[in-house]
Amino acid sequence: MDNYINNILFTYLPHVALAIFTFGIITRLFIGNKTVQAESSQFLADKKVKLGSNLFHVGIIFVFFGHLTLFIPEWLYHMVMTTETKRIIALSMGSLFGIIAIVGMFILVSRRFSSPRIKSNSSFQDYFIIILLLVEAIVGLTAVAQTATGPIESYAALSEWAQAVVTFRPDAGAIIAHHSIQYKIHIVTGLFIFMIFPYTKLMHILVFPFVYVFRSGYQLVRKRV
Ligand code: HEM
Known part of the structure; x- marks a missing residue:
């Protein structure tokens, strides 16, 4: 990948994404608090939705918590395990929970498209978010397959990059400049998800269980169809 584009995407874009994410969260929580909801369709539930959703x-x-391990510095986890051991744990846990999430999303997508009751209560956003997450998770798994077969340095570089981003290192992008396109698509799509997060139903992740509990009661009114 061209150096210039690589730098924009993997040195600067993460900061832009985090700025939009933070601004969006603050404004949505304080200004548009009552609009935050999961847009759940559980009231139209069947057995499929329970299984798919769970x-x-x-x-x-679990995949989310797995991603947080990208930020553990090498000197810290080396106190208890080698990079190779960490990779084995990441690969096995990541694949297991990644596949569980993907199976669930397939069930949810198929139900959105096949159940007439759900279809008539679904918005563009409902389809868009679940398909986006599904694509992101599938690309993530293909990246994991690369990690399983690639050199250990290339795996360690992923953590180094994540830590370089949050410590504002100006050469962050260069660390993963030679990584394969799967990682790059996955990261850019992940940053895109971060940017739209505060403006979509994904926002319910952050408010639950805190803001739901503390905000005053209100009534949901279904729109006329
Ligand atoms: C900017 C945000 C993100 C970054 C930097 C990121 C980074 C990564 C990296 C480096 C891997 C490969 C790990 C390895 O080879 O061991 C991975 C795997 C994966 N990612 Fe992401 N990711 C992001 C967002 C997301 C999001 C939003 C999802 C939700 C669908 C997701 C789902 C997955 C899955 C399912 C895997 C494979 C299983 C696993 O390793 O946990 N990622 N991600």
Whole structure:
């Protein structure tokens, strides 16, 4: 990838994304608080939605915590394990929970498209978000397949890059300049998800369980169809 584009995408874009994310969260919580909701369709639930939703949420929560390990400095985890051990744990746990989340999303997508009741209550956003997450998770798994077969340095570089971003290192992008396109698509799509997060139903992740509990009661009114 061209140096210039690589720098824009992997040195600067993460900061732009985080700025939009933070601004969006603050404004949405303080100004548009009452508009924050999961847009759940559970009131139209069947057995499929319970299974799909449970698999998706369990999988994605573990995948999320797996991503946080990108920020653990090498000197810290070397106190208890080698980079190779960390890679084995990341690969096995990541694949297991990644696949669980993907199976759940497939069930949720198929239900959105096949159930007439759900279809008539679905917005563009409902389709867009679930398909975006599904594509992101599939690309993530293909990246994991690369990690399984690639050199250990290339795996360690992923953490180094994430830590370089949050410590404002101006050469962050160069660290993963030679990584394969799967990682790059996954990261750019992930940053895109960060940017739209505060303006979509994804926002319910952050408010639950805090703001739901503390905000005053209100009534949801269904729009006329
Ligand atoms: C900017 C945000 C993101 C970054 C920097 C990022 C980075 C990564 C990296 C480096 C891997 C490969 C890990 C390895 O090879 O061990 C990965 C895997 C994966 N990512 Fe992401 N990711 C981001 C957002 C997301 C989002 C929003 C999702 C939600 C669908 C997601 C789902 C996955 C899955 C399912 C895997 C494979 C399983 C796993 O390793 O946990 N990622 N991600």
